[in-house]
Amino acid sequence: MSRTELAGESFLHWDTPASARWSQPTKGQVGLVYMFNLIVGTGALTMPKAFASAGWLVSLFLLVFLGFMSFVTTTFVVEAMAAANAQLRWKRMENHQEDDDSSSAASDSDSRVQDSYERAEQRPILSVQRRGSPNLFEITDRVEMGQMASMFFSKVGVNLFYFCIIIYLYGDLAIYAAAVPFSLMQVSCSATGNDSCGVEADTKHNDTDLCWGPLRRGDVYRVYLAVFTLLLGPFTFFDVQKTKYLQILTSLMRWVAFAIMIVLALVRIGRGRGEGHPPLADLSGVRNLFGVCVYSFMCQHSLPSLLTPVSSKRHLTRLVLLDYVLILAFYGLLSFTAIFSFRGDSLLDMYTLNFASCDIVSVAAVRFFLGLFPVFTISTNFPIIAVTLRNNWKTLFHREGGTYPWVVDRVVFPTITLVPPVLVAFCTHDLESLVGITGAYAGTGIQYVIPAFLVYLCRKDTQLALGPRAANKHRSPFHHTFWVGFVLLWAFSCFFFVTANIILSETKI
Template identity: 65%
Template sequence: MAGGITETGELYSPYVGLVYMFNLIVGTGALTMPKAFATAGWLVSLVLLLFLGFMSYMTTTFVMEAMAAANAQLRWKRMESHKEEDDDDSSSASDNDVLIQENYDRSEKQPILSRDMDLLIFLKSQTVWRWDRWPLCSSIKAVFTLLLGPFTFFDVQKTKYLQILTSLMRWIAFAIMIILALIRIGHGQGEGHPPIADFSGIRNLFGVCVYSFMCQHSLPSLITPISSKKHITQLVLLDYVLILAFYSLLSFTAIFCFHSDSLLDMYTLNFTGCDIVRLVVIRFFLGLFPVFTISTNFPIIAVTLRNNWKTLFHREGEMYPWVVDRVVFPIITLVPPILVAFCTHDLESLVGITGAYAGNGIQYVIPAFLVYCSRKDTKLVFGYGTVNKHQSPFRSSFWVGFVLVWAFSCFLFVTANIILSETKL
């Protein structure tokens, strides 16, 4: 269907889409994870990381299933409309079954969701990095705004080469940090002696881990342009396995290389002022690493929010004026995160609160309700027995309830810990 291409822009392969997802998930949250691991204990941190990774994968499949169901209903309505125009004769039940199944078969090659059906109206809050010198920090943020801000006025597909470039820089930086930490540990210079468990650090660890797996808010912009979605669920699972392995390797090398008291909120800063790195260029490169991570996340998230703004205020049959569509919506999308970046400097609290509260809703509550409502609506529209090709492996209603109970429990746990912390102060 040619319309699929014109609605979503340039399509890309499943592997390119998974690179986009990897870039979106592995952002600044990964750099705050080592300190959270050190304060909560290595065993508790590993168990919680594995569990939250599993929960994030589950809700990601929930969102993809809901997107597929929504797109199937859109195509079904279009087919019914064309059929009424071309043929007044009513179709038989068997013909309907064939048409319904074709809806899901066609979704193997066509975009799952058109742009006017964005599912989430949430923005993953942009974290900011902390520097000791305010003028340098302000200058970097200003340059970042000038270079990355314009991407808000375009589509996510236009960031392909930016994604490739920053992915290369990202892997180089991560490889440098992991290798340097392993060398120091191998030479017997490792200073870290992390505890097995310290439950006082779980609250912050929870917020950091939830934040570090958050991608559900941008799935419509990421999944829609993928050209073939036949094995998308399995490929997303592979992505999560790689991310879990990477997070574990980065965090464990960090907590055994540096003493827990010396680990900074932003892990890269541990390498900019220590004797491990002797070359100034490498120190400078690692110091700017947060810029690379946010550079790939920001355009995708900004485009998602901009499209959600358009959907929120859209009225059926009406078109936005060019100025509103191409100027106003991108500006109201760009301004809030820039203001937060210039006004906030407490990275640990920002990531913790974002992950614990906003992340709880984005990653657990919204996907659970989306898939529950989509399954119920699909049965009403298509009838029982219809097979959704992109149905989540967690198709039992038990998993939906489990996610909601977990989300509510996390909310109570984090809130209670914050109240207790404030009381102690």
């Protein structure tokens, strides 16, 4: 198997709806729902605290701006997908024509000369017609980002692409490995302690506070982390398949949980019990807000699997724009109801944990459902993302015609996949910082840098291969080179701002 073939399957996003991963056609409205499901994930649960930390006005502005930038780079990826399909289709047509030439040449030398002359007369005309044909850029083949990187990037660029993907997946695994034990610790300690009912569940606790008898909260967290690793870690050493029904169940639970939280927060505010008084702006919280927002708009890496099955792609850009508008509205509703319902200093990293009190939710089943919601959803996704990371490691070191020894393939790669994120989760369960750093660094690379270089290089490559008259029917509305430069400049500014903010924060400490 070649590196390109392996790369094409190596990075499939774990939250992509199962039905969107197959080749069956879906309508545009269904694709819109799939994309909405893909983007709105676990990152949204850390957004309320980030909003409260940065101030509602700054948060609203940054959320809208980052949503717009994510939309721009999404159109870049769609254009690159169309260009990749055009080149693959053009190569197939040329190979087919060469096969026809070879078969006709074997028939008769006299007719071969005549046919060659006729083809020489006709080929320029046919080439112009094919290059101008809108069907050439139809998105029918699923070309994953790894394969597009292999088509348009240099060898160094491909390696940097996989390095960025791997760092992002490590961050995701660390977030998931910390979120499940943290949620279990919060729920179980509240259920066994004095704050199980009647006392505010959003009261801050330290890891040194007692939970179970002599066990401190930090000890309970590490016990749960060990159990989580022992139960789900072994899946990293095998292939995870047939996750359709798990993904469907996860999506249903996600929307039930989000709907309950929004309704409960609105009811709390409507009854005059809202305690939140967020500031207009607090620049000290912008760093984490930026990373959380970037993380929460992440979808570019899964667009090939998501959009290729859509049967009619005539209004694809409009559907994507509508999706982003709906997602912005949803994020705004979730975050604003949260920051005006709860005090800023009482919002927890996982927003669901703020509803674990009888004072807020009287029904015990609802309290436990919201408290354990991250446990159910993240636990089903952790094995999928771990296998995805393991496969990306294999792809990064893959060489043409080479195979890995059994120990390397079945032991080394799974081990280097599982151990680092578990160690990070062992050291910290600060989910807001984990999400912020993952989104601010690796997320910025995937969401801004890679799409910008992809669309720039695919345009140059398309002109060389198909001629300057080739018209990409899925060309981005932001087709001017200015937008590519603007996205790259913004990405560099983000790297600089976040790094400087971290250094200043560490200096103050």
